[in-house]
Structure formats: structure tokens, C-alpha cells
Amino acid sequence: MELLNYKQIDNEIEKLANEILKRNSDIESLAIVGIQTKGVNVAKRLSEKIKKIKDLSKEIPFGILDITLYRDDLHEAGADIPTIKDTDIPFDVNNKNIILVDDVLYTGRTIRSALDVLKDFGRPKSIQLAVLVDRGYRELPIQPDYVGLVHHTKNRICVNMGNEISDSDKVYVENENGSL
Amino acid sequence: MSFNRKDLLGLEHLDKTEIQTIIDSARPFKNMFTRSIKKAPALVGKTVVNLFYEPSTRTRTSFEVASKRLSADVVNIATATSSVVKGESLVDTAKTLEAMKADIIIIRHTLAGTPELLAKNLNASIINAGDGFHEHPTQGLLDLYTMYEKKKKIEGLKVLLVGDILHSRVAKSNIWALTKFGAKVRVAGPPTLIPGKISELGVEVFYNLDEAIKDVDVINILRIQMERQQENLFPSIHEYVELYQLTKERLAKAKPDVLIMHPGPMNRGIEITSEVADCSSAVINEQVTNGIAVRMAVLYLLAAARKGENYVHSN
Numbered sequence: 001m002e003l004l005n006y007k008q009i010d011n012e013i014e015k016l017a018n019e020i021l022k023r024n025s026d027i028e029s030l031a032i033v034g035i036q037t038k039g040v041n042v043a044k045r046l047s048e049k050i051k052k053i054k055d056l057s058k059e060i061p062f063g064i065l066d067i068t069l070y071r072d073d074l075h076e077a078g079a080d081i082p083t084i085k086d087t088d089i090p091f092d093v094n095n096k097n098i099i100l101v102d103d104v105l106y107t108g109r110t111i112r113s114a115l116d117v118l119k120d121f122g123r124p125k126s127i128q129l130a131v132l133v134d135r136g137y138r139e140l141p142i143q144p145d146y147v148g149l150v151h152h153t154k155n156r157i158c159v160n161m162g163n164e165i166s167d168s169d170k171v172y173v174e175n176e177n178g179s180l
Numbered sequence: 181m182s183f184n185r186k187d188l189l190g191l192e193h194l195d196k197t198e199i200q201t202i203i204d205s206a207r208p209f210k211n212m213f214t215r216s217i218k219k220a221p222a223l224v225g226k227t228v229v230n231l232f233y234e235p236s237t238r239t240r241t242s243f244e245v246a247s248k249r250l251s252a253d254v255v256n257i258a259t260a261t262s263s264v265v266k267g268e269s270l271v272d273t274a275k276t277l278e279a280m281k282a283d284i285i286i287i288r289h290t291l292a293g294t295p296e297l298l299a300k301n302l303n304a305s306i307i308n309a310g311d312g313f314h315e316h317p318t319q320g321l322l323d324l325y326t327m328y329e330k331k332k333k334i335e336g337l338k339v340l341l342v343g344d345i346l347h348s349r350v351a352k353s354n355i356w357a358l359t360k361f362g363a364k365v366r367v368a369g370p371p372t373l374i375p376g377k378i379s380e381l382g383v384e385v386f387y388n389l390d391e392a393i394k395d396v397d398v399i400n401i402l403r404i405q406m407e408r409q410q411e412n413l414f415p416s417i418h419e420y421v422e423l424y425q426l427t428k429e430r431l432a433k434a435k436p437d438v439l440i441m442h443p444g445p446m447n448r449g450i451e452i453t454s455e456v457a458d459c460s461s462a463v464i465n466e467q468v469t470n471g472i473a474v475r476m477a478v479l480y481l482l483a484a485a486r487k488g489e490n491y492v493h494s495n
Contacts, residue, residue, distance in 0.1 A: 081183055
């Protein structure tokens with residue numbers, strides 16, 4: 001079942017960008033961090049959107065973050081070992097207001113791990129969470145500061161999008177058999 | 181990504197994909213070293229034991245640092261002060277450690293095959309940190325990683341190993357890994373220090389270093405094992421220095437972008453001059469840094485594979 005088409009995705013990102021700017025008047029201290037892998041795409045779009053709205057000439061500090069080594073289910077991984085992806089935070093996180101971005105928020109465990117990763121880089125002034133879709137069914141006391149679509153479901157939500165806008169972008173709920 | 185081994189005993193029996201998995205996993209660990217906190221909780225609650233029956237500073241320390249950066253608990257056993265001196269057998273010592281819930285045992289021993297013996301007798305994962313003249317897989321992996329990082333590919337690379345090939349487990353692990361990746365491996369040294377059958381592994385043998393050095397991309401210099409001097413395998417240190425020391429003059433015959441490596445510990449003034457060891461082509465200290473990243477990758481992969489308990493047991 002399709003939840004968002006490419007236009008709606010762009011609208012949601014614009015909405016997120018505006019809400020973020022409303023709460024963060026100090027653009028200088030703002031930084032964006034995307035969670036591997038799909039959160040990075042959402043974060044890239046969000047960063048571009050903020051730049052456009054504020055007509056900024058320079059880039060907003062941008063980082064990517066992988067939570068593999070911080071997962072709480074690593075001990076149940078078995079033979080299929082999660083691949084460690086890059087974590088690259090090329091700016092000083094201290095005293096930054098960091099917008100942590102993921103595509104879909106579900107149990108909250110990924111975010112818990114991501115907060116642990118960020119902590120190892122320093123002490124940001126604040127960390128705020130932005131997600132494109134909130135799928136519900138939290139297992140930890142974690143809530144987003146900025147949320148696009150809210151759609152509670154036990155089925156997987158897929159986000160099909162790259163760094164650039166494309167008319168094939170879409171967000172959909174996977175049926176139990178894995179089809180659209 | 182899949183890696184379903186219980187142990188890391190050598191590179192001979194790993195296939196190219198498995199070696200590639202380790203190398204690929206090492207890079208994100210290396211990136212961690214620039215953070216203010218160089219630590220991740222991946223091995224929280226795991227116990228890693230360093231069981232070294234031979235002197236070692238860098239390998240033991242490297243494994244210790246790697247384990248600690250993954251948040252494991254590390255126990256170091258120096259055999260000179262342990263029950264080994266009371267005559268306890270190797271397997272009994274290891275079983276005692278396992279009864280204390282060691283998850284991973286890292287072993288160095290003077291006898292080839294010791295890690296395999298432990299792997300067969302214990303449920304803990306065994307990592308070979310050097311066994312006799314047999315293998316030193318994590319050194320082979322870190323050498324491969326360093327070449328990969330500096331030269332971007334291994335296939336077609338001309339790699340020269342210089343010195344005591346006969347007694348060198350580093351040389352063997354290098355040869356197994358490099359040939360699997362399509363590198364052209366050469367060895368150079370005195371005939372008494374080169375095993376007769378080495379060419380069967382697909383390496384080219386040179387007795388003249390000046391000839392061997394031409395057009396190679398990497399020179400990996402092995403340590404002359406002074407403790408074996410009494411075996412009279414070469415006439416004198418002086419003669420070895422004359423014929424096989426890597427000097428600035430010899431290096432001038434190599435490619436300008438040649439990479440100089442040494443597994444350490446170095447005998448400055450014997451297999452390598454200080455001038456060469458400290459020149460810009462030498463990556464000897466970087467090898468040490470990479471060693472930690474590669475060992476973190478090995479520990480992570482073995483620990484993660486243990487969860488399934490459906491890994492391939494060592495043959």
C-alpha cells in the first residue's frame with residue numbers, strides 16, 4: 001500500500017525543514033546527522049531544503065552514522081553478520097544542535113543506539129529527532145521532535161528514495177508476503 | 181555479510197571472500213580511531229584471553245587494545261608466571277580458561293598446529309597469534325590491508341618478501357593471502373633461509389636482492405631472527421648485511437613509489453637501515469595502527485558468528 005508519492009515526500013520534507021527552523025533560530029549551531037542507510041538520504045534532502053528556505057550559501061555541517069556496533073541485538077545475529085558501514089561525523093559535535101534523521105521510526109532501538117554513537121563524539125548542545133514516517137509500536141521511551149507521516153503498522157515500511165528527488169520516489173507498506 | 185567460522189587458525193584455509201570480508205570490516209574500525217572516544221560496545225560482556233607462550237609486545241598489546249576498544253574484558257596470561265611452569269598441559273590450561281567462560285582465546289606458541297589443537301578441543305573461538313614457522317594470520321591480514329589501503333588493489337601487485345622466509349610465519353601468511361588475491365609474490369634471501377618447496381606456492385625465488393627489487397610495488401622486510409643465529413644458517417650477520425640489508429642505495433633501484441613494510445620488531449642496522457626505516461616510503465608505524473583495526477574486525481566477526489553456533493568447525 002502506497003503511503004507517499006514523490007511529491008508528498010517532498011512536501012513532508014519541506015514541512016520538517018520549516019518546523020526545524022522554527023525551533024532553531026541559530027543556524028550557525030545547526031548540524032544534521034543521518035542514520036545509515038536510508039536516514040542518510042532523508043537527511044541529505046532535509047539539508048538541501050533548509051539551505052534553500054534560508055537561502056544559505058554554505059553547507060550545513062553534515063554527518064552519517066552507523067549503529068551496527070551499538071546494536072543491542074548483536075548477540076542474536078547468528079551467521080548473517082550485520083555489515084559495519086561508515087560513520088563519518090566531520091565536524092565538532094560539541095555545542096551543536098544536532099538534528100538526528102532517520103527514515104522510519106519504529107521500536108526506538110535504532111535511535112537509542114544512535115544516541116550512544118553521538119555521545120562518543122562529544123557533547124552536543126541538543127539532539128533533536130526528525131523522521132519521515134512514524135510507524136508506532138515503540139519498545140523504548142523515545143519520541144520524535146519532528147515527524148512527517150504517522151502510520152501505525154506492524155508491517156515493514158519501505159522508503160524508496162535517493163539523495164536527489166525523482167518521480168519514482170515512494171514510501172509504501174510491505175504486505176506480509178513482501179509485495180506492494 | 182556472512183562469516184561463519186569458529187576460529188581463525190590461518191589464511192591457507194580461508195577463501196578470498198572471507199579474507200575480503202575481514203579487510204572490508206576493518207576500515208570502519210580504523211575510522212573510529214579519530215574519535216574522542218575510541219570505543220564501541222560490540223563485545224560487551226565477552227571475555228578475551230591472551231595466552232602467549234612466546235615473547236610478544238606488539239601482537240599481544242594490539243589484541244588487548246583491539247579487545248578493549250570493543251568493550252570486551254581482557255585477561256593476559258604470561259606463561260612464565262602461570263601454572264604452565266608447574267607442568268600443566270596446554271589443553272588443560274585452555275580448558276581451565278574456558279571453564280572461566282572465556283569466549284575467545286588468542287594463542288601464540290612455538291609449535292606449529294597448537295591453535296588447531298585447541299580449536300578441536302574447546303568450544304571457545306581460537307585466534308592464532310603465531311604458531312611456530314606455520315602462520316601468523318592477523319599479521320598477514322594487516323599487511324594485506326595496508327597494501328590495499330596504499331595501492332588500492334592487490335591484483336597484479338608485485339610484492340617482495342626479503343629475509344628469513346624459512347622461519348617466518350609472517351611470510352607464509354603473506355604468501356597465502358597475496359596469491360589468493362592475484363598478487364605476484366617474490367621472495368629474496370640467502371638460499372639456506374628459503375625453503376626448497378616455496379616455489380610450489382606460486383612465488384618467484386631470488387637470491388640476489390638487487391635483481392629482486394626492480395619493479396616491485398611493495399617490499400616487506402622480515403626480521404632476522406637473531407635467536408636462530410647459532411643454527412649457522414648464514415655465515416655472519418656482517419655478510420647478511422652486505423647482501424640483504426635494505427639500504428638507500430638498494431632502494432634507489434626500486435620504483436619511486438615503492439611501499440616499505442616491516443612486521444616488527446625491527447633490527448635497525450641489520451635487515452634495514454635506520455635511514456630507510458624512517459623514510460617517507462615506509463609505513464611501518466601505520467601497519468601497527470592497521471593491526472588494531474584488523475584485529476577488531478576479526479574479533480567482531482568471530483564473536484558475531486558465535487551467536488548462531490552453526491559455524492563451520494575447523495577441519
